[in-house]
Amino acid sequence: MANAGDKFMYQPAHGAGYGEAALGQELTAEMTELDLKPGTEVTFLEYDADSGWPLVQWVDGVGIDRITTIDPAVFDSDFV
Amino acid sequence: MPLLSAGQLMQWAQQAALNAVFYKTQSPAAQATYMAISTSAVSGVLNSTEVLMSGATINEYNTSTGYARQSYGPVAATAASPSLIYNTGILTWGPFTSAPGTANWGIACELASGGTAKPIAAFLLASPRTPSIGDSLQAAAGTGSAGVGFLCQV
Numbered sequence: 001m002a003n004a005g006d007k008f009m010y011q012p013a014h015g016a017g018y019g020e021a022a023l024g025q026e027l028t029a030e031m032t033e034l035d036l037k038p039g040t041e042v043t044f045l046e047y048d049a050d051s052g053w054p055l056v057q058w059v060d061g062v063g064i065d066r067i068t069t070i071d072p073a074v075f076d077s078d079f080v
Numbered sequence: 081m082p083l084l085s086a087g088q089l090m091q092w093a094q095q096a097a098l099n100a101v102f103y104k105t106q107s108p109a110a111q112a113t114y115m116a117i118s119t120s121a122v123s124g125v126l127n128s129t130e131v132l133m134s135g136a137t138i139n140e141y142n143t144s145t146g147y148a149r150q151s152y153g154p155v156a157a158t159a160a161s162p163s164l165i166y167n168t169g170i171l172t173w174g175p176f177t178s179a180p181g182t183a184n185w186g187i188a189c190e191l192a193s194g195g196t197a198k199p200i201a202a203f204l205l206a207s208p209r210t211p212s213i214g215d216s217l218q219a220a221a222g223t224g225s226a227g228v229g230f231l232c233q234v
Contacts, residue, residue: 017175018146018175019175019213019215020214022146022176022178023212027215031214034218035214035216046193048143048148048193049191049194050194051144053144060172060216064170065169068148068174068175069143069144
């Protein structure tokens, strides 16, 4: 169980961005810039009050603060 | 980036505002607020009497898509009449790991997640957006001008 404020790094074995991996192919340049890329540090916020899935905060490639809900299995395997 | 209409206060916020300015009750303490995305049809569905984000007419994006509410981050209400409040930064949802449906509304609320959050105001998007898998969805920062960002006025 993660606690609010815990830091993790997105480090998937496949080496693809979070959205890119979901799509299974390269994203457009615009969407690649906004993707959660390998090597990005995320901060755990909370478990979603309804689904229990983890919410993480991170900063994208254009400097915008983001909050994304992460699949629990992916969170366990790819966020270290 | 979609242009957005002026926001309409939902029932809970209307009550909170009136009770505060007429000194009936203490205003809620300062805290963060969040912007949710709703797939409710642009007319005839979303009901301003909803007092919880779990309400039947809210139809928020599902978090299993990678979606999460974003920090709204508004300015302090402007010293003008009508007074305005709007987001100061670009808001970006996603990246989506499954197709979340068509976004028609932004709904400001007072918790980062969960159906027990109180809806504050609803903002009709100027045009619907349907993000695909891998996409992120962006909304413009407000400027105080009508139609730019999530702007609410009393």
